[in-house]
Amino acid sequence: MDTPNTTFPRLLMAHARARPQAPAVREKDLGIWQTWGWADVAREVREIACGLASLGFKPGDNLAVVGANRPHLYMAMVAAQSLRGVPVPLYQDAIAGEMVFMLDDASVEFVIAEDQEQVDKLLECRALRQDGAPPLRHIVYDDPKGLRHYAHEGLLGYDALRALGRTYDEAHPGFFDAAVASGEPGDVGVILYTSGTTGRPKGVCQTHASFIAAGRGGVETDRLGPGDNIMSYLPMAWVGDHLFSVAQWLVGGFTLNCPESSETVTSDMREIGPSYYFGPPRTFEGLLTAVSIRMEDAARPKRWLYAKFMALARRVGADLLNGHPVALGDRLLYALGDLVIYGPLRNVLGMSRIRVAYTAGAAIGPDLFRFYRSIGVNLKQFYGQTETCAYVCLQQDGKVKLQTVGAAAPGMELRIAADGEVLVRGVSVLKGYHRRPDATAEVLDAEGYFHTGDAGVLDAEGHLRIIDRAKDVGRLNGGALFAPNYIENKLKFFPQIKEAVCFGHGRDEVCAFINIDSEAVGNWAERRGLPYGGYVDLATKADVLDLVADCIGQVNADLAAEHGMADTQISRFLVLHKELDPDDDELTRTRKVRRGFIAEKYAVLVDALYARRPEQYIETQVKFEDGRTGLVHATLKIVDAKRFPAVRAAA
């Protein structure tokens, strides 16, 4: 950690020398946790790197990484970096048509893929590639299941690659060490593709130096190191995973834990008991929804006990965590609560040993945030984007404020532009977009500030508060500032509401589309003996509309009490007849709503909302997971929401 001029492969080698036996990576395989020590990882990386070299992988080549969080894939990333190549992790649930764009854009000739599903997709990409693009020469696969009889050229198993590597290493002793030694901190260490909320995805080139600086900032702030455990379960192509599971892992030297499958994350987490955890708000939301559902089904005394102690936690829990003074009686009661409610609850959530938990990616509902902190989970926020290694602001222990994302992280500078946009300069800012100097010029100004595209304000202590995307912030015809995400996030805190889309820019009032959470609302309907057949039926039930109207009423009450927000109360809403889905391009792969696209696709519904029609018939084509399409149709009721007069804060 004390040599600033370093690269990820060199950090790995240093760990392998300093603590060869200490656990570096764990993965649950065949029901048993398998452990790699740092020396094992170093050896395996060496073999993969030599294997890739023997296939002709040169410095500057890109290695696409496609799959779930498997130790072999993480090691392959470092292996590519060892050869001064660049790993390009791609979202594993992208369809071939989306993936081929990135493969072409990054001129990828080498890929490491997880399994047959990904290999099939890559073979499809091979066929789809445009003339002139280099061929997808080598596809290495980790899990051989189902692939034994694939006779395609350039297909190679992971173990075969390692065997090639061992042979190459013997024939070229010193090759690997020389390659690692030749790496420069200023080399591009990874290309991460932006999720493409706006237009085509862009490849963000980040250097070893940037990501190492970002990793070090986090590791030092939270004193992470050997002995800490983290669960790696978010897409490897997401900048957050790269920061936590690669940069901080190699800087801090803690242990990476890979779940058995994407479905077993919750139970695997309980087994590992990570001390360090990160997840986008929706993961925390999902966990809380699961708990709420189970609580609602619990026996009456349990529900009573839960309600009592959660009220206490809301009152004093956050203060205890922040180290503020709390009365002795409350302290004693909280200790009792910890024994009977909070402790077991943390255990069920797999958070018994959490020292630090982070969330980012979207604004988190204050109530949701408060919930976790009140039961003793040290949940904090950070702020950043792919272009800044997800490292701009982070909340320091003891200085956590609900509404802000914290102060500028070590090595970073913040400035707010005249139009409210947040500008950032410092160690983690991108080198440039891959082959897009035009796009780079748009976001990086002459002074080296990166234009984040987020609108925010700095408070007196220098803490940043993000309001919305700068381009999303609009104005109502009445002149009030309209921040759609801000309202949508308030709505989404209700477990019954899964997605919300608000409209209002250039209009007289705010209207909303709602997606109900089929699990939470389904459970609610079952308990009330309300029969329903499928999502569409549930979404159009009058009782369900009343339920949603209640939620919206509460949000409106909230907005009425906030300065400058009263005019943006929701006037009318409807519950959509289908769930918004990334496969239908309504959400991005990171599940952010694409408001413009939705407004266009459902223009009929938007018009109906503003024309104050009582109901509207709609027909929509949907894409199923297997690629087929079908038609969903429904007549949607338009419901007026309860509005409140603006509350004037007493002068």
Add this chain to the structure above:
Amino acid sequence: MNGGRPIGEVVLDVQNISLSFGGVRALSDISFDVREHEVRAIIGPNGAGKSSMLNCINGVYTPQEGAIMFRGRTFRHMNSRQVAEMGVARTFQNLSLFQGMSVLDNLMTGRNLRMRCNLFQQAIRWGAAEREEIRHREFVEHIIDFLEIQAHRKTPVGQLPYGLQKRVDLGRALAMEPQVLLLDEPMAGMNVEEKQDMSRFILDVNDEFGATIVLIEHDMGVVMDISDRVVVLDYGRKIGDGTPDEVRQDENVIRAYLGVEH
């Protein structure tokens, strides 16, 4: 269809089987063979005798006439235990899993025939019995991994959705390391996606475990996609036999399935 495994010798030869229950003739004079490593389908309308045919092979029913030759040995009377010991496993149309037991335990029952320790040793689970259990557990874990049911290892089978229960049923049959796997309507009651998954698993079983597969299925589309050869039954008689393409063009088959044109 058959990935790369060469289709081999005849492993199972059904010779002139006739079966009746009182006055009802369920099967009359059925003959067909099954070759090593192939996927062999038996299709036919409701009541055609498909399940009866499977039950004869499986030793549940004893046909009044005819014989079944398994790897060169001819059998006239078999019980289901003998059949299982010879390496024939099956799944059921109406699931017959142990509903209250976990997925893992259900799969472990499939290893029962291969356990050598006695009841007493297993009860105290010490020494040889423990080592044996670990060995079998490892095999079962491979099946769990193969069928992608890691998340449900400890879940009681009764709580799983139907499609997953079917997968567990297949897993239990696989735990026997069968040479011949009999599947009774593996895709009945499934939605399109589950059918696709199941088809993929059947082909992978055929490929990875090297098992010969005899399957009964209603869904013509699926059968034609994954089978090497198809037998068609109607009212207890064989009316067609051949590759999916041959069967599809067979006059008798078309008549049985689509009715006669007048």
